[in-house]
Amino acid sequence: MYSEKVMDHFQNPRNVGEIADASGVGTVGNAKCGDIMRMYLDIDENRIIRDCKFKTFGCGAAVATSSMATELVRGKTVEEAMQVTNRAVMEALDGLPPVKVHCSLLAEEAIHAALWDYAEKNGIKIEGLKKPKEDIGEEEIEEEY
Numbered sequence: 010m011y012s013e014k015v016m017d018h019f020q021n022p023r024n025v026g027e028i029a030d031a032s033g034v035g036t037v038g039n040a041k042c043g044d045i046m047r048m049y050l051d052i053d054e055n056r057i058i059r060d061c062k063f064k065t066f067g068c069g070a071a072v073a074t075s076s077m078a079t080e081l082v083r084g085k086t087v088e089e090a091m092q093v094t095n096r097a098v099m100e101a102l103d104g105l106p107p108v109k110v111h112c113s114l115l116a117e118e119a120i121h122a123a124l125w126d127y128a129e130k131n132g133i134k135i136e137g138l139k140k141p142k143e144d145i146g147e148e149e150i151e152e153e154y
Contacts, residue, residue, distance in 0.1 A: 047119065074105070111145065
């Protein structure tokens with residue numbers, strides 16, 4: 010059973026689309042379930058995320074977690090965006106069924122992948138940021154829970 014917030018973000022997703030000339034773009038997926046998430050970030054000279062958009066191919070939970078993730082990072086600094094975890098996404102959505110937790114992990118990893126792209130393009134290091142994995146599998150979820 011999905012929370013009202015999950016249903017709202019699925020039926021009325023925020024920030025869908027692309028950003029032309031994005032500061033950073035990250036794409037992650039889960040080969041097992043087929044979800045693919047692409048996150049676009051527009052970051053200003055003060056390292057503040059001015060805009061954030063997404064395109065997701067996947068289930069309702071994947072769309073909802075993508076939508077919520079964009080809401081959580083917009084207006085934040087790069088460092089603050091690094092603190093947005095899959096747990097934060099799930100809490101903001103009032104929870105997810107256990108079989109859909111991987112969607113929140115995809116959202117976290119999509120943010121990190123877009124930040125990685127931004128850092129690579131600008132020749133900078135972001136504290137705590139690791140090279141993202143393209144395929145987020147069940148083993149990452151089991152490590153988390």
